[in-house]
Amino acid sequence: MKKFLKNLQSLHIKLVLIYVLLIIIGMQIIGLYFTNNLEKELTENFKGNVTRQVKQIDYDIQKAYQDSGSAENTQSEIQNIVDEYSSRSGIGESRSDIDDIRVVNSDELVIVSSKNNGNSPSIQKNKDTQIQKALSLGTGNDRIQLRNIGSSKERVWVLNEPITVNDRLVGVIHVESTIETIYQQLDKINQIFIIGTGLSLLITGILGFFIARTITKPIADMRNQALEMSKGNYTNRVKVYGGDEIGELALTFNNLAKRVQEAQANTESEKRRLDSVITHMSDGVIATDRRGRVRIVNDMALKMLDMNRDEIEGRHVLDVLKIEEHYSMEELQDNSGGIIMDINEKEQLIVRASFSTIIQDTGFINGYIAVLHDVTEQHHVENERREFVANVSHELRTPLTSMRSYIEALEEGAWQNPELAPQFLTVTREETDRMIRLVNDLLQLSKMDNSGEVLSKELIDFNMFIHKIINRFEMTEGKNATFVRDIPKAGIFVEIDPDKMTQVFDNVISNALKYSKGKKKVEFHVKQNMLFNRMTIQIKDNGIGIPLNKVDKIFDRFFRVDKARTRNMGGTGLGLAISKEIVEAHDGRIWANSKEGQGTSVYITLPCEVLDDGDWDV
Ligand code: ADP
Numbered sequence: 001m002k003k004f005l006k007n008l009q010s011l012h013i014k015l016v017l018i019y020v021l022l023i024i025i026g027m028q029i030i031g032l033y034f035t036n037n038l039e040k041e042l043t044e045n046f047k048g049n050v051t052r053q054v055k056q057i058d059y060d061i062q063k064a065y066q067d068s069g070s071a072e073n074t075q076s077e078i079q080n081i082v083d084e085y086s087s088r089s090g091i092g093e094s095r096s097d098i099d100d101i102r103v104v105n106s107d108e109l110v111i112v113s114s115k116n117n118g119n120s121p122s123i124q125k126n127k128d129t130q131i132q133k134a135l136s137l138g139t140g141n142d143r144i145q146l147r148n149i150g151s152s153k154e155r156v157w158v159l160n161e162p163i164t165v166n167d168r169l170v171g172v173i174h175v176e177s178t179i180e181t182i183y184q185q186l187d188k189i190n191q192i193f194i195i196g197t198g199l200s201l202l203i204t205g206i207l208g209f210f211i212a213r214t215i216t217k218p219i220a221d222m223r224n225q226a227l228e229m230s231k232g233n234y235t236n237r238v239k240v241y242g243g244d245e246i247g248e249l250a251l252t253f254n255n256l257a258k259r260v261q262e263a264q265a266n267t268e269s270e271k272r273r274l275d276s277v278i279t280h281m282s283d284g285v286i287a288t289d290r291r292g293r294v295r296i297v298n299d300m301a302l303k304m305l306d307m308n309r310d311e312i313e314g315r316h317v318l319d320v321l322k323i324e325e326h327y328s329m330e331e332l333q334d335n336s337g338g339i340i341m342d343i344n345e346k347e348q349l350i351v352r353a354s355f356s357t358i359i360q361d362t363g364f365i366n367g368y369i370a371v372l373h374d375v376t377e378q379h380h381v382e383n384e385r386r387e388f389v390a391n392v393s394h395e396l397r398t399p400l401t402s403m404r405s406y407i408e409a410l411e412e413g414a415w416q417n418p419e420l421a422p423q424f425l426t427v428t429r430e431e432t433d434r435m436i437r438l439v440n441d442l443l444q445l446s447k448m449d450n451s452g453e454v455l456s457k458e459l460i461d462f463n464m465f466i467h468k469i470i471n472r473f474e475m476t477e478g479k480n481a482t483f484v485r486d487i488p489k490a491g492i493f494v495e496i497d498p499d500k501m502t503q504v505f506d507n508v509i510s511n512a513l514k515y516s517k518g519k520k521k522v523e524f525h526v527k528q529n530m531l532f533n534r535m536t537i538q539i540k541d542n543g544i545g546i547p548l549n550k551v552d553k554i555f556d557r558f559f560r561v562d563k564a565r566t567r568n569m570g571g572t573g574l575g576l577a578i579s580k581e582i583v584e585a586h587d588g589r590i591w592a593n594s595k596e597g598q599g600t601s602v603y604i605t606l607p608c609e610v611l612d613d614g615d616w617d618v
Contacts, residue, residue: 012209012216019208020201027197035190042182047142047157050097050177054161057085058173061103065165078103078112086114097181099156102174103163104131111171134160134172144179154180218246222253234261284351284372287358288317290365292329304351304372306344317370321353329368333357340375350376391558395438395572399431406431434572441574445557448581455585458498459609461491462535463526465498469505470524473513481513481520492528492535493609500582504590507575508539508602514571515600516543528608535608540601546594554592555580 064077082101089098103112108126126132130141142159157179163171221238228236234257240250278285284301288294294312302309305320318324318332321343332339338354351372358366406424414420470483512522525538546554546561553559558573576590583590587607594600 010216011219012212015212015215016205016208019204019212023201023204024197027193027200031190031193031197035186035193038189039182039186042185043179046097046177046179046182047159050157050159050175051161053085053089053098054101054159054173054175057081057101058161058163060085061163061171061173062165065163065170075111082112082114097177097179098175099178100174100176103171104135104174105171106135106169108132108135110174128160128174130158131160131172131174134162135169138162138164138169147176154178155183156180214241215246217241218250222250225253225257229257229260232264234258234264283374286312286317286320286370286372288368288370290367292316292318292368294320295367301372304343304349304374306346317368321370329355333368338371338373343372348376349374350379388557391573392442395558396435399435399438403428403431438572438574441572441578444578445574445581448578448585455497455500457495457586459493459495460498462494462496462537462606462608463487463489463491465494465496465501466505466524466526466537469502469509473509473522477513477520481516481522484521484523486523486525488526488528492526494535494606495609496586496606497582501586504579504582504604505539507579508604511575512539512541512543512600512602516541530610533608533610534605536603536605538601538603540599542599545596545598545600546592547596548594551592551594555590 060081061078064081065074068074068077082103086101098114101112101114102110104126105111108131110124110126130143134141140159140161142157144155144157146153147156155178157177159173159175159177161173161175162169163173218238218241225236225238228234237254237257238250240247240254278296278298281298281300284304285296285298286294286301287296293314294317297309297312302312305312307320312320316324318327318329321341323339323341327339332353332355335355338352340350340352343349343351343353352375354371354373356369356371358369360366406428410421410424414424466487467485470485473481474483509522513520516522521542523538523540525540526535527537528535550559550561554561555576557577559577560571560573580590583604583606588605590602590604592600592602
């Protein structure tokens with residue numbers, strides 16, 4: 001039922017109904033106008049015809065009255081006229097419209113009737129009121145009345161025409177004529193009209209159905225296409241049936257679909273690009289709605305916050321960043337430089353969070369975007385720099401203060417003391433030497449930091465190289481220390497800057513000797529790893545060792561395990577830092593292992609060359 005009602009509302013059915021209704025209205029108007037006029041015309045013709053005949057009879061009767069002497073003669077004369085007329089025109093038969101003619105005299109007696117058929121009439125008194133009226137007024141009248149014929153009825157036109165002789169009313173001619181035939185004709189014509197209307201309705205309905213289809217089909221196509229478009233399918237196109245307005249509409253619709261498809265594709269690709277940019281950004285991005293609740297968050301932000309998407313989405317961004325107690329969204333928008341915060345205590349991550357607002361043209365705030373930029377490294381470097389400056393100042397101030405106090409003592413008279421003066425001068429010189437060493441070390445570090453120092457590498461046999469260095473130490477320290485060499489006989493070839501690497505080994509070996517007491521022993525173990533083309537050297541001492549938690553720090557600048565003691569030994573705390581820089585510049589690694597009180601091992605690995613026989617020819 002619902003479907004039927006829906007179908008009724010469809011444009012197609014509406015168009016067909018409009019056609020049909022228009023045809024019905026048109027046919028009705030034509031039919032009404034036509035039948036009315038026809039009826040008028042036919043009845044007027046009929047009445048005119050009958051009236052003319054009656055006028056003729058009236059004239060004959062008037063003449064009869066004037067000619068005859070007696071009333072009886074007149075009556076038979078009139079009877080003759082009527083009879084003759086009846087037989088001539090066939091009154092009462094099917095060829096004449098007139099059924100009956102009666103003549104009523106001024107005494108209201110029916111003196112002649114066509115139904116008497118030549119016989120003398122049986123005079124009757126008139127009972128018809130219209131005849132009485134015509135007699136009394138002297139004017140004619142007419143009417144249509146119903147007459148019973150068996151079980152059915154028929155319409156009869158009754159005309160009363162006065163007979164005036166010498167301005168004297170002598171009687172009335174009463175004529176009854178069957179007008180039913182005209183109505184029968186009109187009924188037939190009406191029937192023809194109804195059948196014609198029905199037929200034209202049927203034909204119009206069928207034609208209308210097909211004609212309406214030519215209009216509704218493209219519209220239905222467009223509607224289906226629009227529905228598809230609303231679901232996001234822009235690929236289909238509407239068929240263009242012609243060049244009329246609907247055809248143009250279909251063309252425009254197709255163009256529109258094409259444009260929307262292109263715009264959609266553009267938006268999609270922009271969105272994908274943006275998504276991919278956001279996803280692969282090295283900064284964390286958090287986008288919120290206008291209330292500040294997180295809607296989009298990229299992987300980097302999740303990683304920085306050490307949370308998963310479900311934990312964050314829907315929560316307020318200030319709550320996620322744990323700064324809701326300190327800031328409001330308005331304050332953060334004004335803060336163009338962003339705020340530095342520690343968002344992940346576990347990983348000691350420091351970020352700079354910058355906030356921006358997404359504002360529509362209307363000024364309506366759509367949401368906020370927080371960009372988290374990892375500044376941990378920057379902070380670290382900044383801290384290191386500050387620490388370094390503090391260390392350098394401290395390292396320089398210590399010898400300078402000591403020198404100043406000795407110089408002051410000398411000034412105050414110690415220079416005259418033959419025992420103290422040389423001692424004080426020696427200390428002053430030693431402090432100056434230390435300062436020079438320190439400044440030299442700093443210069444070297446600074447050069448290496450700025451990559452200003454280019455390595456002049458040579459391909460050398462490492463075993464020979466290390467033997468030479470050990471020999472030199474044996475020469476100077478031979479009495480106080482033993483040097484154990486576990487070095488393979490076959491050569492290991494490395495491409496190194498010999499001066500720089502000598503500096504590294506000098507530093508490591510002198511540390512091994514410096515931080516050992518009693519009978520010193522330094523072992524050298526050299527190994528080659530053919531698989532990875534690397535060689536490792538272990539320099540092991542039996543000295544004081546380093547506490548476990550400080551082993552990794554000995555390569556930091558100015559780090560000393562025991563500050564007071566090592567400073568006395570003349571160390572700057574920069575030796576291993578410089579060594580590390582040099583080894584790393586050679587693509588190598590340096591690290592240490594130690595047990596407090598038992599000794600320390602320093603390991604250095606370097607890439608080594610695998611030489612083909614051909615290499616020797618060069
Ligand atoms: P320094 O000039 O003070 O020796 P280094 O950078 O060479 O500076 O060494 C840093 C610190 O590491 C030293 O002050 C010392 O405390 C520790 N250290 C280095 N080598 C050894 C070692 N072989 N045994 C024990 N401690 C060591």
